[in-house]
Amino acid sequence: MTDIDTLIIGGGPAGLAAAVAAREAGCENLLLLERDEALGGILRQCIHTGFGLHVFKEELTGPEYAQRFADQVRALKIPVQCGTTVLDVTGERVVTAVSPQRGIQRFRARAIVLAMGCRERTRGALMIPGWRPAGVYTAGTAQRFVNLEGWMPGRRVVILGSGDIGLIMARRMTFEGAEVLACVELMPFSSGLTRNVVQCLDDYGIPLLLSHTVTEIHGRERVEGVTVAQVDAQRRPVPGSERRFACDTLLLSVGLIPENELSKAAGVALSPATSGAVVDEALQTSVPGLFACGNVLHVHDLVDHVSEEAARAGRSAAAYAQGTLGTQGTGLRVVDGPGVRGVVPQFVNAARLTDELTVMFRPAAVYRDASVVVRIGGEEILRKKQRILTPGEMVRLTVRREQVLPRAQGRELSVEVMP
Amino acid sequence: MSAETITCVGCPMGCRLNVQLEDGKVTGVDGAGCGRGAAYARQECVCPTRVVTTLVKVEGRRAPLSVKTSRPVPKARIAACLKAIHEVRAVPPVRVGDVLVRNICDTGVEVVATMEISKGGT
Numbered sequence: 001m002t003d004i005d006t007l008i009i010g011g012g013p014a015g016l017a018a019a020v021a022a023r024e025a026g027c028e029n030l031l032l033l034e035r036d037e038a039l040g041g042i043l044r045q046c047i048h049t050g051f052g053l054h055v056f057k058e059e060l061t062g063p064e065y066a067q068r069f070a071d072q073v074r075a076l077k078i079p080v081q082c083g084t085t086v087l088d089v090t091g092e093r094v095v096t097a098v099s100p101q102r103g104i105q106r107f108r109a110r111a112i113v114l115a116m117g118c119r120e121r122t123r124g125a126l127m128i129p130g131w132r133p134a135g136v137y138t139a140g141t142a143q144r145f146v147n148l149e150g151w152m153p154g155r156r157v158v159i160l161g162s163g164d165i166g167l168i169m170a171r172r173m174t175f176e177g178a179e180v181l182a183c184v185e186l187m188p189f190s191s192g193l194t195r196n197v198v199q200c201l202d203d204y205g206i207p208l209l210l211s212h213t214v215t216e217i218h219g220r221e222r223v224e225g226v227t228v229a230q231v232d233a234q235r236r237p238v239p240g241s242e243r244r245f246a247c248d249t250l251l252l253s254v255g256l257i258p259e260n261e262l263s264k265a266a267g268v269a270l271s272p273a274t275s276g277a278v279v280d281e282a283l284q285t286s287v288p289g290l291f292a293c294g295n296v297l298h299v300h301d302l303v304d305h306v307s308e309e310a311a312r313a314g315r316s317a318a319a320y321a322q323g324t325l326g327t328q329g330t331g332l333r334v335v336d337g338p339g340v341r342g343v344v345p346q347f348v349n350a351a352r353l354t355d356e357l358t359v360m361f362r363p364a365a366v367y368r369d370a371s372v373v374v375r376i377g378g379e380e381i382l383r384k385k386q387r388i389l390t391p392g393e394m395v396r397l398t399v400r401r402e403q404v405l406p407r408a409q410g411r412e413l414s415v416e417v418m419p
Numbered sequence: 420m421s422a423e424t425i426t427c428v429g430c431p432m433g434c435r436l437n438v439q440l441e442d443g444k445v446t447g448v449d450g451a452g453c454g455r456g457a458a459y460a461r462q463e464c465v466c467p468t469r470v471v472t473t474l475v476k477v478e479g480r481r482a483p484l485s486v487k488t489s490r491p492v493p494k495a496r497i498a499a500c501l502k503a504i505h506e507v508r509a510v511p512p513v514r515v516g517d518v519l520v521r522n523i524c525d526t527g528v529e530v531v532a533t534m535e536i537s538k539g540g541t
Contacts, residue, residue, distance in 0.1 A: 044534070047472050047473075047474070047485035047487075047533060047534075048472050049470050049472060049487065059470070061472055061485065061487055061533040063485055063515070063533045063534035064515055064533050064534075067515050067534070067535065146474075147474065147483070147485060148482060149481065149482055150474075150476075150480075150481045150482050150483045175471075175473050175501055176473070176474070193431070194426065194427075194428050194430070194431055194432075194433040195428040197426070197433075198425075198426050198428050199428070199469065202426065203469070203494065387430075387432055387452065388430070388431050388432045390431050392431070393431050
């Protein structure tokens, strides 16, 4: 058993930023464990641009963004073990990991940062009728095959779901010589960024079929086609609207789910709204000494925000390991008001706030010219007008410490959208 | 005199912009919710450009090298740029920012590596 002050699980954008921040906060005995062969997580396969505008004030590709943080980790001499899979985390912060080089290892940590990221929703969750032919992939798996491993999954492609990874893959597959026939979206709006709809679909004449879904996958050994139908307001296929696309590949971009197997093993309470841990303003989970950040906490749109959030988790974990985080003070419960889903954090220890409080959430629907209102115990403390709010774009608000502190006597903080 | 309809990418509003053009110049923009829309239309309808990111084959390895154009290239030249970039073969070791093509398709733009490849790797 090896003693570690702050142990970080995951070497993607969240884990890297947490490690750098923990080191900068004075943590000497630090260790980062990563399952893949290299640092960077999902950024390694996101070879498109659009990363870093907030953190580095320039537009980088995913691998470049990851490299900047990996370079910092190297410069700060933070110990890293790649190729190492964590098998178990206990509530007493004992971590079991395995790797081909070192076999089974056990660590006892003073503080742990959970930064395992998320996974894609798969075909099994969608219940599309048909056989189980080859050629059905999640968009991120196809992205890894193409961008990291150098394999093309197919030549004629239909994409189900208009999440950002699906949109990005429409352009990627086109660039590498495939024909993308359509992007099919169940909802009446795209869940991806407008910029991606324009620059990944419109630019290449790829149709976006809103309020449509795939109702059947054809082919027995290999995908031979899909049937696409329009859906009504209840999202049921409209009879007679079916059409068949001849394709050899179906990519799925139908949602991301935080990967919380280890969190559950440690007894961390999860939020049904985010599928991630319930945390306080220091990003501490319900298990003392366990912190969570990045896509394992809640699925983000922008890596810049992941880095920012993870830095806070890293600082908190380092403080906890040093015994300086402070005990939990007055607990303010944070609740989702009307039009709001999955506010993070779910608890605020007002006395412990050092600067400002950052709250993040997703709007429950598309709202135009609406206001976001923050209340404590019914009293309005912040109102912000927004021209547009969509579920595809996470909202971040900062509330000043002075606005929270005087009103923090065991009451409720609520966030709501007022149309 | 001609007209074009485009979607503004300035923010999630995604305003539909009706753009009037005369002699390749923007003479009017309708539908923009803010000033950014008109500015976007003037660029996008006259000379749309994009940073191109793609892959280059690497000598002796299955795994490709990710690359980008150092600046945006005209949208109309993307296909030609891709074709030229796909003929390039990279030789390890490669560092982030290494230049693979100096002047891609006479656009005056470089193609640079966006990841590193060590010499011994597979």
